Amino acid sequence: MQNQKYKAAIIGASGFTGSELARILSQHPQVEIKYITSESHQGRPFSDLHPQFLNIIDQALVSAEDIDVSSLDVIFLALPHGVSMDFVKKWKDSNCKIIDLSGDFRLASPEVYEAWYGKPHTYVEGFEGAAYGQPELFAEDIKRSSLIANPGCYPTASILSLAPLFFDNMVQNHSVVIDAKSGLTGAGVKASDTTHFSNVNENFKAYGVGVHRHTIEIEEQFSHLSDGEVQIQFTPHLLPIDRGILVTSYAKTKKLTTQEELLSLYQNFYADKPFVRVKTSVPSIKDVRGSHFCDIYPFWDKRTQRVVAIAAIDNLLKGAASQAVHNMNLVLGIEETAGLNQIPLRP
Ligand SMILES: NC(=O)C1=CN([C@@H]2O[C@H](COP(=O)(O)OP(=O)(O)OC[C@H]3O[C@@H](n4cnc5c(N)ncnc54)[C@H](OP(=O)(O)O)[C@@H]3O)[C@@H](O)[C@H]2O)C=CC1
Ligand SMILES: CC(=O)N[C@@H](CCC(=O)OP(=O)(O)O)C(=O)O
Incomplete structure (x- = not known):
């Protein structure tokens, strides 16, 4: 029904992804934002905390404890990992679709989660039936699920960069190296030593070498696509910019012979995926900034x-x-593309 307005709640809206959700949903033709929550800023107008919303979203932030989930169709959890799982558990029997932006339900099992996140999972039943929310790859699973685990930022770019090759089983195992660079907003709104201006400005460094939790997330999805055990080398880096990720992925392949063959493989794979643009020249972060494109x-x-x-x-x-x-x-x-037509911000 094209005129229907679905009612949404954004939980954790004082953070970066929560405010971006509000920006997109406020212009979505079929969504009404019913609740925007914050525990540390409840009672304040949303536009007080995020001034870009002045006269656009002035409604007060409320505590997540005070919302009536029975009045909602969809809940977005823009919360840290380890926190989301408690909300999923609490609202599991509501009729709402839950979309969790954290890493709490992205991995194959609670055991794998504990190994890579370094803490036990407190809602292990949630893994059953959770869909990995990469729309270009798993749309049918997503449509059937009530809990969608939104992928991580590095995994999104990394997985899409090599998915056509893994899908066609063309990658020589253990040959994949992914070198990834992210802007600072990837680290969330809270200030830390890592995000201190003088540690970031005019600087560039690698971190999480060999141990970053996105390694397993990417490996699991490549293994799933290719029906085999995939191991990758993944190294993230921190860029002195606000937003954007650029990944460079390297793979040895089994049967490729020309650039034309590779290009048509990617073009065919993403032919009906409106938000993946296969290019014949190198992309840059400003080509996609502010948009839903990869x-x-x-x-x-x-x-x-x-x-x-x-x-x-x-x-x-x-x-x-x-x-x-x-x-x-x-x-x-x-409609798949509704509300997602932002043109990238360049310059
Ligand atoms: N930033 C990015 O580029 C990406 C982030 N993600 C994931 O999305 C989720 C949200 O990310 P992001 O918006 O950047 O995070 P932020 O740190 O910017 O915001 C998270 C918000 O969660 C709320 N919160 C509730 N409970 C807690 C708690 N116990 N500890 C800390 N904060 C709490 C806080 O709001 P309040 O206290 O006001 O309630 C906070 O503002 C995270 O799981 C993140 O890993 C995924 C992909 C990309
Ligand atoms: C620059 C930066 O710090 N990035 C974050 C990843 C952000 C993200 O997507 O993380 P989640 O898996 O937690 O959702 C990091 O490396 O931890």
């Missing part, structure tokens, strides 16, 4: 016999908030 350039290096796939996304949007809205469109049966 731009990918697949390059076949004949000399080294490697594929180099470069992908760019906006971490707060395709890597989080707009991806969550894309998942909402799928699960509520709304």
Whole structure:
């Protein structure tokens, strides 16, 4: 029903992805934002906390404890991992679709979660029936699920950069290296030593080498796509910019011979995916900033016999908030592209 307005709540709206969700949902033709929550700022107008919303969203932030979930169709959890799981448990029997932006339900099992997140999971039953919310790859699972685990930002760009190769079983195992760079908003709204201006400004560094939790998330999805055990080398880096992710993925392939063959493989794979743009030149972060696009350039290096796939996304949007809205469109049966037509902000 095109005129129906679905009622939504954004939980954790004082943070970065919560405010981006509000920006997108406030312009979505089929959504009414019923509640916006914050525990530390309850009672304050949303636009007081996020001044860009002045005269657009002035409604007061409320505590998540005070919302009436029976009046809602969809709940977005823009909360830290380890916190989301308690809300999923609490609202599991509501009729709402829950879209969780955290990593709490993205992995295959509570045991894998504990191994990579370093703490036990407190709602293990939630894993059953949770869909991994990568709309380009798992739309049918997403449509059937009541709990959607929105992918991480690095995994979104990394998975999309090599999915066509894994889907066709063309990658030589253990050959994949993913070098990823993210803007600072990926670290969330809370200030820390890592995000201190003088530690970031005019600086560039790697972190989480060999141990970042997105390694397993990417490995699981590649294994799922190719029906085999995939191991990757994943290294994230912190860029001195607000938003955006650029990944460069390297893979040895089994049977590729030309650039044309590689390009048509990617073009065919993403032919009916409106938000993945396969390019014939390198993408940059400003080509996608502020939008739901993922731009990918697949390059076949004949000399080294490697594929180099470069992908760019906006971490707060395709890597989080707009991806969550894309998942909402799928699960509520709304036109897939509704509310997601933002043109990238350049310059
Ligand atoms: N930033 C990004 O680029 C991406 C983030 N994600 C994931 O999305 C989720 C939200 O991310 P983001 O918006 O960046 O996070 P932020 O840190 O910016 O915001 C999270 C919000 O959660 C609320 N909150 C509720 N309970 C707690 C708690 N116990 N500890 C800390 N905060 C709490 C806080 O609001 P209040 O206290 O007001 O209630 C806070 O503002 C996270 O799980 C993140 O990993 C995923 C992909 C990309
Ligand atoms: C720059 C930066 O710090 N990025 C975050 C990832 C953000 C994200 O997508 O993380 P989740 O899996 O927690 O949702 C990090 O490396 O921890």
